[in-house]
Amino acid sequence: MGQQVVIEPVSRIEGHGKISIILDDAGRVADARLHVTQYRGFEKFCEGRPFTEMPSLVERICGICPISHSLASVKACDEILGVQVPTTAMKLRRLLNCGEFIQSHSVSFFYLSSPDLLLGMDSDPAKRNILGVLEKHPALARDGIRLRQIGQRIIEWFAGKRIHPAWVVPGGVNAPLTADHRENMLALVPEAVDIIQRTLAVFKQSLENYREEIRTFANFPTYFMGLVDAQGNLDHVDGKLRFMDAKGNIVADQIDPARYQEYIGEAVEEYSYLKSPYYKPLGYPEGIYRVGPAARLNVCNGCGTPLADQEWAEFRSLERGPVLSSFYNHYARLIEILYSIETLDRLLQDPDILNTRTRAFAQPNYTAGIGVVEAPRGTLFHHYQVDDCGLMTWANMIVATGNNNLAMNRGVLQVAKRFIDGPKLTDAAVNRIQAVVRAFDPCLSCSTHVLGQQEFSIALIGPDGKVLDQA
Amino acid sequence: MSKMRIATTWLDGCSGCHMSLLDLDDRLADMAQQIEIVYGPLVDALEFPEAVDVALVEGAVSSDADVKKVRLIRERSKILVSFGDCAVTSNVPAMRNEFRVQEVLQRGYEENVSCHGQIPGVGVPALMPQVRPVHEYVEVDVFLPGCPPPADAIFFLLSELLQGRIPDLTGKSRFGA
Numbered sequence: 001m002g003q004q005v006v007i008e009p010v011s012r013i014e015g016h017g018k019i020s021i022i023l024d025d026a027g028r029v030a031d032a033r034l035h036v037t038q039y040r041g042f043e044k045f046c047e048g049r050p051f052t053e054m055p056s057l058v059e060r061i062c063g064i065c066p067i068s069h070s071l072a073s074v075k076a077c078d079e080i081l082g083v084q085v086p087t088t089a090m091k092l093r094r095l096l097n098c099g100e101f102i103q104s105h106s107v108s109f110f111y112l113s114s115p116d117l118l119l120g121m122d123s124d125p126a127k128r129n130i131l132g133v134l135e136k137h138p139a140l141a142r143d144g145i146r147l148r149q150i151g152q153r154i155i156e157w158f159a160g161k162r163i164h165p166a167w168v169v170p171g172g173v174n175a176p177l178t179a180d181h182r183e184n185m186l187a188l189v190p191e192a193v194d195i196i197q198r199t200l201a202v203f204k205q206s207l208e209n210y211r212e213e214i215r216t217f218a219n220f221p222t223y224f225m226g227l228v229d230a231q232g233n234l235d236h237v238d239g240k241l242r243f244m245d246a247k248g249n250i251v252a253d254q255i256d257p258a259r260y261q262e263y264i265g266e267a268v269e270e271y272s273y274l275k276s277p278y279y280k281p282l283g284y285p286e287g288i289y290r291v292g293p294a295a296r297l298n299v300c301n302g303c304g305t306p307l308a309d310q311e312w313a314e315f316r317s318l319e320r321g322p323v324l325s326s327f328y329n330h331y332a333r334l335i336e337i338l339y340s341i342e343t344l345d346r347l348l349q350d351p352d353i354l355n356t357r358t359r360a361f362a363q364p365n366y367t368a369g370i371g372v373v374e375a376p377r378g379t380l381f382h383h384y385q386v387d388d389c390g391l392m393t394w395a396n397m398i399v400a401t402g403n404n405n406l407a408m409n410r411g412v413l414q415v416a417k418r419f420i421d422g423p424k425l426t427d428a429a430v431n432r433i434q435a436v437v438r439a440f441d442p443c444l445s446c447s448t449h450v451l452g453q454q455e456f457s458i459a460l461i462g463p464d465g466k467v468l469d470q471a
Numbered sequence: 472m473s474k475m476r477i478a479t480t481w482l483d484g485c486s487g488c489h490m491s492l493l494d495l496d497d498r499l500a501d502m503a504q505q506i507e508i509v510y511g512p513l514v515d516a517l518e519f520p521e522a523v524d525v526a527l528v529e530g531a532v533s534s535d536a537d538v539k540k541v542r543l544i545r546e547r548s549k550i551l552v553s554f555g556d557c558a559v560t561s562n563v564p565a566m567r568n569e570f571r572v573q574e575v576l577q578r579g580y581e582e583n584v585s586c587h588g589q590i591p592g593v594g595v596p597a598l599m600p601q602v603r604p605v606h607e608y609v610e611v612d613v614f615l616p617g618c619p620p621p622a623d624a625i626f627f628l629l630s631e632l633l634q635g636r637i638p639d640l641t642g643k644s645r646f647g648a
């Protein structure tokens with residue numbers, strides 16, 4: 001055992017975590033661990049509650065992607081009811097989800113990561129935040145604030161509240177879309193498209209400056225997982241599972257998400273409250289795979305909307321096989337915002353969208369249900385069991401960030417090896433180690449539905465287990 | 472005039488209260504002349520600084536690390552705001568109080584796993600037997616309920632504090648809102 005470095009708290013991350021970096025006798029980086037330091041217990045404490053409460057309850061797992069949790073939850077509940085959800089309700093849920101992707105990806109890109117990307121990884125840490133970006137690049141920062149606001153407004157117009165709304169329900173949604181709100185939303189589309197296209201242009205120009213980060217930010221072969229529709233296109237809400245290997249071969253396709261347990265196992269490491277899911281056919285820990293924006297764009301055949309498809313083609317041409325560097329998640333996030341805006345526009349034009357039949361009613365008819373969606377950070381699984389009265393008896397959830405746990409750990413190791421030299425932590429190393437974690441946009445509040453601690457720290461630990469340096 | 476030094480933090484919460492703070496949108500940007508965010512998930516400071524004017528504390532107290540943290544925040548902040556229902560009443564996180572900690576951990580780390588089942592205990596904080604609201608550990612100056620508190624209420628809170636007044640939040644927010 002070598003020496004060890006701890007970084008705590010990891011900043012500009014949505015949740016609680018710290019990082020230990022372990023040095024060997026020669027003072028070189030030997031190992032790295034991402035500790036997620038919170039656990040909340042949702043899988044247990046929902047026991048005994050009526051399953052119909054679950055959509056509202058699980059929103060409280062995460063304030064950044066509550067819509068994803070409620071959508072996965074209502075899909076599990078739909079199965080417990082055993083009903084066919086009206087097609088308009090399916091479309092409305094998809095629309096709501098567009099609002100969430102716009103706002104959540106905007107938080108990640110503009111509020112959390114743009115300080116690194118625009119001010120520089122080595123800029124003054126006291127200014128390296130959204131207010132600093134606002135000073136230096138006011139137009140872009142205002143664009144980001146506006147784009148997030150557009151996403152949140154859309155959610156509010158559907159659901160009456162921006163955060164933790166109670167609009168999606170088992171069997172559908174609880175109120176149809178009004179003509180006024182449809183007009184309001186349509187009116188926002190051109191502005192949103194402009195903002196995202198401007199941002200994409202700025203981002204692509206800046207890529208040149210980040211060669212080292214692209215080379216080291218979790219840039220290694222892994223499997224990838226994501227949901228795709230029947231044509232193999234990107235699908236955030238109703239797709240089937242597809243797995244791709246590191247060379248780009250599709251190794252499992254059109255898998256009904258209800259069979260997730262045949263493909264995904266969950267392991268625990270003693271140093272983290274975040275579990276480590278793995279691709280079962282390869283075993284643990286060899287079954288490392290990634291989810292999230294870049295993984296989704298890797299596994300799909302295209303987005304299925306014209307502007308996003310152009311960007312997707314350019315994205316995929318970065319490499320011959322799948323895009324391996326997790327740095328490119330930032331890029332993929334912007335493309336997915338564009339896809340979400342186009343999808344929003346298309347669905348709002350649908351003549352059926354104002355239909356008032358939006359909910360199917362039933363008593364619980366089945367004792368289990370599995371609901372799976374793509375959350376902004378990756379594939380999200382909710383699996384419930386209920387008794388005959390519909391009271392919860394058991395739940396399992398695999399959250400987006402959990403899927404990436406093995407890859408985040410290995411990514412931290414890769415960056416630590418490149419940027420740490422000797423027993424001292426430099427700001428350059430500390431920020432890059434945090435930035436690689438940030439590239440995954442981990443939502444540690446989600447990940448620890450099962451618990452969490454404050455933000456993030458990094459420790460450098462020596463061969464004798466002594467902490468040499470902390471940040 | 473020197474800027475008001477604001478720290479924000481989350482204990483056992485969902486970050487939704489912080490997202491509601493971001494829902495101030497342009498109003499937050501416009502306030503940038505008067506406020507400075509010196510600590511929290513949005514900025515890079517690794518240590519909770521001294522002489523904080525206002526600390527917004529989201530979330531309930533759930534682990535031994537939360538207890539340490541909330542005490543440190545109290546020591547170093549002039550005004551401590553119990554920010555949102557989880558901080559004020561312990562809300563959803565306290566639903567685990569119905570169960571023993573061991574049972575809650577077993578579900579997550581021993582039952583719902585397919586490999587290496589074990590309860591994490593290295594480098595991670597220990598859970599307190601009960602999840603409790605912030606004011607059971609430290610004195611709280613302002614309570615702002617809501618799940619999350621609406622952005623307008625947060626705006627009112629910050630504006631009043633900027634004027635040097637302790638805000639009267641009656642009618643601005645409600646539990647569960």
Ligand code: SF4
Nearest residue numbers: 484485487556557618
């Ligand atoms: S009060 Fe509500 S929004 Fe705030 S942290 Fe708790 S659950 Fe999340």
